[in-house]
Structure formats: structure tokens, C-alpha cells
Amino acid sequence: MQNSAVNQKLMPLHPNDNNEPLVKIRGLRFYRGNRAIFDGIDIDIPKGSITAIMGPSGTGKTTLLKLIGGQLRPDGGTIHVNGQNVHQLNNKDLYKLRMSMGMLFQSGALLTDIDVFDNVAYPLREHTKLPESIIRKLVLMKLEAVGLRGARNLMPSELSGGMARRVALARAIVFDPEMVMYDEPFTGQDPISMGVLIKLIPRLNKASQLTSIVVSHDVEETSNIADVIYVISNGKVIAGGPSEQVANSDSPWVRQFMDGQADGPVPFHFPAEPLETDILGN
Amino acid sequence: MVQMRTMEIMVGAFMAAGFVALFFLAMQVSNLSGLNGGEGYHITARFDNIGGLKVRSPVSMAGVRIGRVSDISFDNTTYEAVVTMLVDSNHKTIPDDTFAKIYTAGLLGEQYIGLDPGGSEKFLTEGGKVSLTQSALVLEEIIGQFLFSKAEEGGNNE
Amino acid sequence: MEQLAQLGRIGISTLERLGRGHVLLLHMLSGVTALLVRPKLLIAQIHSVGVLSMLIITVSGLFVGMVLALQGYYILSQFGAEETLGVMVAASLVRELGPVVTGLLFAGRAGSALTAEIGLMKATEQLSGLEMMAIDPIKRILTPRFMAGLISMPLLAALFSAIGVIGGHFVGVGLLGVDDGAYWSQMQAKIDLHEDIFNGVIKSIVFGFVCTWIALFQGHDCVPTSEGVSRATTRTVVHSALAVLCLDFVLTALMFGE
Numbered sequence: 001m002q003n004s005a006v007n008q009k010l011m012p013l014h015p016n017d018n019n020e021p022l023v024k025i026r027g028l029r030f031y032r033g034n035r036a037i038f039d040g041i042d043i044d045i046p047k048g049s050i051t052a053i054m055g056p057s058g059t060g061k062t063t064l065l066k067l068i069g070g071q072l073r074p075d076g077g078t079i080h081v082n083g084q085n086v087h088q089l090n091n092k093d094l095y096k097l098r099m100s101m102g103m104l105f106q107s108g109a110l111l112t113d114i115d116v117f118d119n120v121a122y123p124l125r126e127h128t129k130l131p132e133s134i135i136r137k138l139v140l141m142k143l144e145a146v147g148l149r150g151a152r153n154l155m156p157s158e159l160s161g162g163m164a165r166r167v168a169l170a171r172a173i174v175f176d177p178e179m180v181m182y183d184e185p186f187t188g189q190d191p192i193s194m195g196v197l198i199k200l201i202p203r204l205n206k207a208s209q210l211t212s213i214v215v216s217h218d219v220e221e222t223s224n225i226a227d228v229i230y231v232i233s234n235g236k237v238i239a240g241g242p243s244e245q246v247a248n249s250d251s252p253w254v255r256q257f258m259d260g261q262a263d264g265p266v267p268f269h270f271p272a273e274p275l276e277t278d279i280l281g282n
Numbered sequence: 283m284v285q286m287r288t289m290e291i292m293v294g295a296f297m298a299a300g301f302v303a304l305f306f307l308a309m310q311v312s313n314l315s316g317l318n319g320g321e322g323y324h325i326t327a328r329f330d331n332i333g334g335l336k337v338r339s340p341v342s343m344a345g346v347r348i349g350r351v352s353d354i355s356f357d358n359t360t361y362e363a364v365v366t367m368l369v370d371s372n373h374k375t376i377p378d379d380t381f382a383k384i385y386t387a388g389l390l391g392e393q394y395i396g397l398d399p400g401g402s403e404k405f406l407t408e409g410g411k412v413s414l415t416q417s418a419l420v421l422e423e424i425i426g427q428f429l430f431s432k433a434e435e436g437g438n439n440e
Numbered sequence: 441m442e443q444l445a446q447l448g449r450i451g452i453s454t455l456e457r458l459g460r461g462h463v464l465l466l467h468m469l470s471g472v473t474a475l476l477v478r479p480k481l482l483i484a485q486i487h488s489v490g491v492l493s494m495l496i497i498t499v500s501g502l503f504v505g506m507v508l509a510l511q512g513y514y515i516l517s518q519f520g521a522e523e524t525l526g527v528m529v530a531a532s533l534v535r536e537l538g539p540v541v542t543g544l545l546f547a548g549r550a551g552s553a554l555t556a557e558i559g560l561m562k563a564t565e566q567l568s569g570l571e572m573m574a575i576d577p578i579k580r581i582l583t584p585r586f587m588a589g590l591i592s593m594p595l596l597a598a599l600f601s602a603i604g605v606i607g608g609h610f611v612g613v614g615l616l617g618v619d620d621g622a623y624w625s626q627m628q629a630k631i632d633l634h635e636d637i638f639n640g641v642i643k644s645i646v647f648g649f650v651c652t653w654i655a656l657f658q659g660h661d662c663v664p665t666s667e668g669v670s671r672a673t674t675r676t677v678v679h680s681a682l683a684v685l686c687l688d689f690v691l692t693a694l695m696f697g698e
Contacts, residue, residue, distance in 0.1 A: 069572050098574040109569030112561075123573045126580070171573075286480070289487045296491045300595025303602035304641070310624065311530050311605055312631040340629050347629060392630075 022047045022082060022179060022211045023068060029076035030063060037063055039235035040077065045179075045228070050205050050212040052226035052243070054219065056257070059232050061215040062106070065181045068213070069101060070094045082178070099127065102172030102180040106187060108164035110156040110171070116143070117152040120171045127175070142170040145207075146200060162193025166200070173204060179211035180204070186218040194221060201225055219258050223247050231257055322349060322371045323408040327382040328362040333393050333418025335384055340394040341367045348373045351395065367395065369406075377402040378410060384418035393418055461657045464578065468586045468656070471579030481584040482591075489550045489585065489652075490592030494599070496549055497542060501533075501600035504541060505607030508532055512608075513616050522618050526627035529608035530601075534631065534640045535696070538601035540688050543647035546593055547680030551655035554585055555676040558659025559669035567660075582656050589655075593648025594641050601640065639695045646687060651680045 023045035030038040037060035045051045053061055066072045068079055070086045079086045081097060089097060110119045120139045124130060130138075143149040146166040156164060165185060172180050185197050202225050205212045216222040223229060229246040231239040231254055239246050239254040247258060255261070332354065341349040349369035357364050369376065379400030386393050397412075406412070475482060512528040558581070561567050567577040605627075612618040631637065655676045662672035 066568070071568060071571055095574040095576075098572055101572065103569070103572040105565040105569055107564050109565040111566055111569075112564070123575070126573070126575050168569075286484075290483055292491045293483050293486045296486065296494055296592075297595065299494070300490075300592075300598055303595070303598035306602045307534060307598060307605075307637050308633055311534065311602075311627055312633040312637050338632065347625075 020047075020083065021045050023213070024080040025068075025077070026080075027077035028067065028074050028079065030060070030067065030072070030074050032060075032063075036235045038074075038077075038232075041232065041235070041237045043230055043237065043240065045211065045213055047211050048205075048209060049227040050202060050214060050225055051228040051230070052214045052216060052222040053230045053232060054216055054222060054257070055232035056217060059234070061217075061232065062183050064232075065103065065183055065213065065215055068181065069098060069103060099175055100178045102169075102175070102177040104165065104168050104172050104180065104182045104185060106184045108156070108161075108168040110159075110164055110168055112156050115153055115155050116148065116159070116167050119156065119167060120174055123171065123174055138174065139170075142174050143167075145173070145204065146170045147196070160193070162189050162196065165189075165193075165197065169200065169204070173208060173210070176208060177210070179213065182212065182214045182216075184216055185214060186216055186221050198225060219260060223258070233257070322368045323374075323406075323410075324352065324366050324368055325376075325406050325410045325412055326364055326366050327395075327412035327415050328357070328360070328364055329382075329384065329415050329417050330362060331417040331420060332363045332365060333384055333386075333420055335365065335393045335395070335418065339392065341369065341397065342394060343373070343376070343397045343399065345396075348397075365395070374405060376406045378404045378406050378412075379414065380406065380412055381414040381416070382412045383416040386419065457661070460661060461653070464582075464657050464660060465653055467578045468583045471576070471583035472587065474579055475583050475587060481580075482587055485584045485588035486592055489554070489588040490596060493546060493549045493592070493596055496545055497596045497600050498603050500541060500545055501538075501603035502607040504537055504600075505529060505533060505604030505609075506611045508537075508604070509608035509611035509616070513612060513618070522612075522616075523622035524626050524630075525608070525612045525618050526605075526623035526625075527630040529612065530605050530627045530631050531636060533601040533604040533608075534636050536688070536692070538597045538604065539640055539643035539647055540684060542593065542597040542600045542644060543651060543684035543688075544681055546589075546596060546648065547651045547655070547677055547684065550589065550592070551651050551676050551680050552673045554589070554652065554655040555659040555662070555673045556669060558582065558585075558656060559662040559664070559672050562660065562662065563664040563666065563669060578660070582660065586652050586656055589652025590645065590648050593651070594644040597640065597644035597647075635696075639691075642695075643688065643691050646691060647684050650683045650687060654680045654683060 021044040023043070025041060025043040028038050028041050028043075029036065043053070053064060055061055063072065067074055068081065068086065070089070073087055082100070084093070084097060086094070086097065110116075111122065114122070117139055120142055121135050124135050124138060140149055140152070143152055146169050148163060148166055148170065151159065151163060151167070156167070159167065169180075182201065185201065186194050189197065198221055201212060201214065204210060214222055214226060223243055223246075226243045228241065229239070229243045230237055231246065233253065239249055239251060246254060249255065249258075335351060335354065337351055337354055339351045340347045341351060349367050351365055352368040353366035355364045355366075356362075376397065377400045379402040381398040381400065383396050383398065384393055385396045400414075508529045509525060512525050513522060516522050516525055516528065558567075561577075561581065567581065570577040570580060609620075609623055613620045613623050658672040658676045658679070659669075662668045
């Protein structure tokens with residue numbers, strides 16, 4: 001939020017709380033069996049920003065997105081989106097809230113039995129009674145935005161992984177949501193598709209005044225486009241703030257993760273509670 | 283994916299085939315037309331013994347099924363069985379001196395009522411009574427009579 | 441002690457599954473009214489559940505009817521009661537084999553396909569994706585399939601029985617020389633619309649309900665991996681077959697026991 005670029009893009013929805021983050025997570029706890037996935041984390045996602053949530057595999061980054069989307073219930077703590085407590089909404093309001101969220105799943109999650117055009121048109125047809133001519137225009141516009149207008153008649157099985165993700169992106173933004181959540185958008189992409197996505201995410205964010213949450217463990221790509229970065233490890237937020245600040249952080253934990261050092265000062269994959277003493281002890 | 287139109291046609295064909303099958307089962311296999319409760323008229327007959335006759339047993343004339351047994355009750359004063367039959371409405375010319383008899387289809391088969399028409403000019407109508415009846419042949423009785431007559435024969439020979 | 445704890449765990453997890461199954465059922469049923477507004481969804485599912493099962497059902501029905509006629513003829517001719525062949529074929533088909541065999545085939549053909557489809561949709565995050573698009577995947581995806589199963593199954597069973605009776609006619613009358621008139625008239629005299637045919641239809645509706653429910657629940661409840669989906673598919677077939685056979689006994693006892 002200290003980032004001036006971020007402040008510029010702020011879209012006041014509630015007139016009095018301009019600086020209120022779009023997503024406010026407080027003391028979030030979530031357990032899978034006896035294992036704590038999140039053990040009391042606080043995250044603020046400012047409006048209009050691109051926020052990256054990073055961490056090694058298995059830290060529950062996807063789980064976090066599902067918690068924000070209200071698909072999972074936390075074991076403790078709260079998540080407010082746009083001032084509404086996600087997990088205290090009734091079904092109807094939750095669905096209304098989800099209309100203002102788009103989510104890009106890792107696999108794309110396209111419906112496999114209908115073609116690209118129908119996939120993008122799907123939410124429109126489900127939620128609105130727009131005439132087919134308008135749906136066509138809207139869908140083609142969104143497909144144009146991701147550069148796949150020409151692929152409208154292909155089936156999802158005929159798409160490459162990168163293309164499927166771009167189609168899914170078009171579908172996620174077809175309702176012009178306030179925020180889009182990207183689940184590992186860069187994983188398993190060839191350099192070209194990766195480049196396309198790296199271009200697309202900030203462009204869409206700016207053009208549609210979105211708030212983007214990018215969950216990823218691809219440090220370089222993600223930190224290039226992010227305004228705010230949170231690093232999660234072992235159920236805790238170990239670093240958070242504007243991207244330059246986190247990227248230049250001195251914390252050995254963060255350094256090891258950001259620089260991808262195989263042999264860092266701290267064995268990253270193991271919990272070491274009193275951080276500093278543990279390092280000095282070595 | 284199959285085109286919507288083709289799919290609709292195929293689903294239509296499937297539903298039609300299913301209903302035709304149901305209709306076939308109802309009409310051809312169970313003969314729905316013969317069961318129609320509203321169509322027809324009731325006649326009653328009294329029997330000393332109806333053997334294994336049951337509700338819905340066939341009622342036939344000259345071997346053709348013309349109705350079904352619709353009710354069986356017991357008369358407490360005469361100790362007779364009162365059998366009500368529902369005769370199909372297209373068989374309206376059953377003489378009122380018709381003879382009702384309980385037959386067995388085959389040696390072990392089901393029992394049914396056979397009607398032998400009389401010569402009367404008057405026909406049975408709703409609630410009509412068949413007064414001439416013959417009871418079911420009960421196997422034990424037949425065997426008993428047979429043994430009795432044999433014994434009698436043997437007695438006479440001595 | 442350990443065994444006792446294990447037994448307890450199995451009991452609790454079974455109860456949990458049962459509970460989840462019923463919650464899912466209620467959720468699916470709550471979507472029925474919404475489905476009435478969009479019959480196109482239902483048509484697409486009747487196509488994949490019913491139309492695509494038609495071939496296996498008709499072919500099996502034909503052969504079952506033919507075998508029944510053959511076997512029945514050998515036994516009945518020993519008593520000189522070949523005329524009742526039609527009754528035997530029709531009664532076995534309409535009362536038992538029609539609903540039961542159709543139920544088993546339905547579980548194998550349509551049930552396993554449903555489980556695999558739903559399981560894969562879960563594994564590829566399509567169901568989650570729908571949820572995030574503010575679309576209830578249970579009402580939108582599962583309910584039409586459930587209703588399609590419920591509608592298709594009695595029709596398939598009726599087809600099976602009808603084709604079986606014709607197959608029996610072909611063998612009994614065409615090949616073995618039973619009198620054509622006797623085949624039909626005996627059948628018509630003995631088979632009762634309510635007692636036999638109506639009860640058979642009720643059976644097939646119950647089996648359709650249970651098989652589709654099991655299939656959709658297994659798909660929706662599976663572990664979202666390829667292994668999980670394949671296990672769920674196996675479970676669908678096994679559970680459906682057992683459910684059909686057990687329920688058949690219960691229903692038969694209720695319907696035909698006096």
C-alpha cells in the first residue's frame with residue numbers, strides 16, 4: 001500500500017475506507033488432519049494491486065485461494081472480502097460475492113465437453129439471460145484480450161496447457177470481476193506461454209482495474225509483476241510487503257527462497273522455530 | 283459432442299421406444315383391455331365349493347376368456363360361496379339359464395369358471411344371477427368316491 | 441483393543457459416508473425445480489445415460505428371453521405344459537429379470553461412466569471451477585444426471601422385458617413349435633397389469649434411483665486423483681450390484697408376499 005502505483009489504482013467501493021484492503025485475512029488457521037496448513041496468518045491484499053503469495057510447494061497456497069473463495073472453511077480466523085466476512089455469508093450472498101471473483105485454476109478447469117467459445121460463454125449463459133448476439137460479442141472481446149479469438153471453435157483437449165490457461169483466464173474475467181486469483185499460473189509452461197502470461201496478467205490488471213492475487217513458487221516471474229509479495233512457509237507469513245522490500249529483504253529465509261539457493265543458511269524445508277538463534281547457533 | 287438436434291432426436295426415439303415397450307407389456311403381455319374395471323357388468327353365482335378359485339381367475343365361455351372373477355364371499359346362512367364375476371361389456375348376450383362350472387386348467391393348473399350357455403331368450407344383465415352351478419372337483423373327493431365305488435363293487439361281487 | 445478401535449473407525453467412517461451420501465441426495469433433489477426450467481440439460485443427460493445404454497440393454501434382453509424360452513421349454517415339456525412357456529418367460533422377465541438385469545447392466549454401463557465423469561471433473565478442478573463461477577456444481581452437473589438416471593432406468597427395463605418376451609416368442613414359437621396363440625393367450629391370462637407389470641416398473645424406478653445415486657456419490661466423493669477415480673468406479677459397480685440384489689429381495693418380499 002505504500003506503493004504509490006498501488007494507490008493510484010485504488011477503486012473506492014465504500015466511500016469511507018479508501019485504504020481498506022480488498023481482502024483482509026486475520027489470524028487464519030486451517031488444519032488438514034493434525035497438520036497445520038495455516039497457523040495464524042495475516043494478509044492484506046490492497047485494491048488494484050497485483051499481490052503475489054509465494055512459498056514452497058505444499059504450503060497450502062491453493063488452499064488459501066479456496067479459503068478466500070469460500071470453498072473451504074477455516075478452523076479459525078477471518079477472511080473479509082470487500083468488507084464481508086466470507087464464511088459468515090449465506091449461500092446466496094456467497095455466490096453473489098463469487099460473481100465478483102474470478103479464479104484461474106492450475107489446470108484451467110475448462111469443461112471438457114464443450115468448446116472454447118462455449119466455455120467462456122458458460123458463466124454468462126448460466127447467470128444472465130442476455131441474447132446470444134451480445135454473448136457472442138462479450139465472449140469474442142474476452143478471447144481477443146487473451147489473444148485466442150481464433151481458437152474459439154477448438155475443444156479443450158486440442159489446446160496446449162498455456163492456451164487452456166488463457167481460455168480459462170478469459171472465462172474468469174468474462175463477468176468483469178473485481179479480483180482474479182491465479183493459482184500457479186506459470187507452472188509447467190514453456191517459455192513462450194510463460195512470457196504471454198507474464199504480459200497478460202499486468203495488462204489485464206491495469207485495463208480492467210482488477211485486483212490480482214497470484215499464487216506461485218516461480219520467484220522471478222512472479223516478483224517481476226507483483227506489487228506486493230507475501231512469502232508463506234510452515235503455516236506462517238515469513239515476509240510480506242511491497243515487492244522491492246521483500247525482494248531485497250535480508251532475512252536468510254526469504255533470501256534462500258527468492259534466490260532459489262539449494263543450500264541456504266537455513267534448511268528451508270524444516271521448521272526451525274526461533275529463527276535468529278537457530279542461524280547463529282550454526 | 284453429438285449435435286444438439288441429433289441428440290434430441292435420439293432421446294426422443296429412446297423415450298418413444300421405452301413407452302412403446304411399456305405399452306406392449308401392458309397390452310400384449312398382460313392384456314390391459316381385459317382388466318378394465320369400469321367396462322362390463324357383474325353377475326353372481328353360488329357354489330357349494332369353489333376349490334382353488336381366486337379373485338381375478340378367468341371366466342370363459344367356449345374356452346374364450348370373457349371376464350374375470352371380481353369378488354368371492356361366503357354366505358353365512360346357506361354356507362355357500364358367492365362368486366361375483368365381471369363380464370366384459372362386449373359379451374352382453376349370455377342367456378339367464380347359463381350353467382356355471384368350475385374347471386381346472388390341466389391336471390395341476392389354475393381353476394377357472396366355465397360358462398355353458400342355455401337356450402333362454404333372456405340375457406343376464408348387471409347383478410344377474412346364474413342359478414345353475416357345479417362346484418369345483420376336489421381331487422380328494424374324487425379319489426374318495428372312486429375308492430368308495432370300488433369298495434362297493436367288491437362288496438357286490440362277494 | 442487395537443482391533444476394537446479399528447472396528448470403531450470403520451463404523452464411524454461408514455456412517456460419515458452414509459451421511460455425506462444423504463446430504464448429497466438432498467442437495468441434488470433441491471435442484472430439481474431449477475432443472476424443470478432448463479429441460480435441455482436433462483435431454484443431454486438422458487442421451488448419455490439412456491440412449492447409449494440402449495444397445496446393451498436390448499441385446500441382453502433378446503438373449504435372456506431366448507435362453508429363458510429354451511430352458512423353460514425343456515422343463516415344461518416334461519409336464520406337457522409347453523403352452524405356459526409364455527407365462528414363464530413373461531413372468532420371469534417382468535417381475536425379476538427385467539428390473540434386476542437392467543439394474544446390473546445399468547450400473548456397469550451408465551453408473552461407472554457417471555462416476556468416472558464426475559470423478560474426473562473433480563480431479564481436473566472443473567467442479568471447483570464451477571463453484572468459483574458462482575454455479576452450484578451439484579445442482580448444475582449432478583442433478584440432471586440423477587434425474588436422467590431416474591427417467592431412463594424404467595424405460596430401459598421395459599425395453600429389456602419387451603424385447604425378452606419377443607426373443608422368447610422367437611425361440612419358443614419360431615424354433616421349438618409352441619403354439620403361437622397359446623404363448624400369448626396364456627401370458628395375457630396370467631400376467632397381471634398391477635401385480636406384475638406395475639410392480640416391475642416400481643422395482644426398476646427404485647433400482648434407477650439407487651444406482652444413479654451411488655454412481656454420482658462415488659464420483660463426487662472420490663479422491664481426486666486418477667487412482668481415486670478408478671477405485672470409485674469399481675466401488676460404484678460393486679455397491680450398485682449389491683444394492684440392486686438386496687433391494688430386489690426386499691421389494692419382492694413386500695410386493696409378492698401375501
